[in-house]
Amino acid sequence: MDSETIVDVRGLNHWFGSGDVRKQALFDVNLMLKRGSFTVLMGPSGSGKTTVLTLVGCLRAVQDGSVRLLGSELNGASQAQLVSLRRRLGFIFQAHNLHESLTAVQNVMMGVQVHGQVADRVAQSAAEHALGLVGLTDRTTYLPANLSGGQKQRVAVARALVSSPALVLADEPTAALDKDSASEVVDLLKRLGKARGTTTLLVTHDNRILDRADRILTLEDGRIVKTEVRAQD
Numbered sequence: 001m002d003s004e005t006i007v008d009v010r011g012l013n014h015w016f017g018s019g020d021v022r023k024q025a026l027f028d029v030n031l032m033l034k035r036g037s038f039t040v041l042m043g044p045s046g047s048g049k050t051t052v053l054t055l056v057g058c059l060r061a062v063q064d065g066s067v068r069l070l071g072s073e074l075n076g077a078s079q080a081q082l083v084s085l086r087r088r089l090g091f092i093f094q095a096h097n098l099h100e101s102l103t104a105v106q107n108v109m110m111g112v113q114v115h116g117q118v119a120d121r122v123a124q125s126a127a128e129h130a131l132g133l134v135g136l137t138d139r140t141t142y143l144p145a146n147l148s149g150g151q152k153q154r155v156a157v158a159r160a161l162v163s164s165p166a167l168v169l170a171d172e173p174t175a176a177l178d179k180d181s182a183s184e185v186v187d188l189l190k191r192l193g194k195a196r197g198t199t200t201l202l203v204t205h206d207n208r209i210l211d212r213a214d215r216i217l218t219l220e221d222g223r224i225v226k227t228e229v230r231a232q233d
């Protein structure tokens with residue numbers, strides 16, 4: 001795998017449950033993400049999108065097939081290896097998952113401090129910078145309760161990007177947002193990702209996002225049934 005390939009998934013199968021209720025959720029999934037690309041994974045509810053994202057994100061164990069992430073094979077990797085790889089990723093979820101008792105800047109600082117011992121002063125300055133990039137310079141001391149849905153999700157984007165992860169995994173990041181906020185959040189992810197060479201894999205039902213993607217993969221019943229490549233500026 002060359003250094004431009006961030007994720008390489010081959011022949012990935014996955015099952016949930018055991019015995020009579022064992023059910024196959026993924027069938028022979030193959031996908032490759034190149035450095036700096038912005039890929040959207042779409043498909044109906046239950047088609048397996050979140051399962052793919054959680055396997056690539058080291059959030060569940062690979063059962064069958066190969067997932068190479070940043071040059072490391074996840075199938076058979078130890079918990080310690082998975083934890084250390086997970087630290088190199090940024091995650092954004094549908095619900096922003098901010099800590100309600102922490103201000104915007106403190107939430108983003110946590111994105112720096114999960115990576116180990118970083119002086120508060122250094123983490124704070126990185127967090128303030130990241131909040132500036134998402135247009136929230138004047139909201140750094142606000143608690144989540146005093147921010148709009150779009151602003152909270154922008155804080156979540158800042159938190160995911162603050163430590164310059166190689167790969168950002170986003171699961172339905174715009175589901176709870178109105179049209180304008182959704183566009184803003186996706187544009188930010190795309191623009192900041194391109195500027196920093198971050199690779200993005202974004203799971204969505206949201207058709208409003210599709211014109212931003214370099215590549216759109218469609219999953220149905222656990223299989224990738226379509227790959228569309230979009231010309232980008």
Ligand SMILES: Nc1ncnc2c1ncn2[C@@H]1O[C@H](COP(=O)(O)OP(=O)(O)OP(=O)(O)O)[C@@H](O)[C@H]1O
Nearest residue numbers: 016017025043044045046047048049050051052205
């Ligand atoms: N923890 C689990 N236990 C049992 N079955 C599961 C589990 N998680 C997912 N599944 C099943 O695996 C299949 C794929 O689910 P997954 O959540 O990946 O789909 P999805 O495309 O992300 O759906 P949605 O858009 O509704 O989030 C579904 O049939 C689902 O019911």
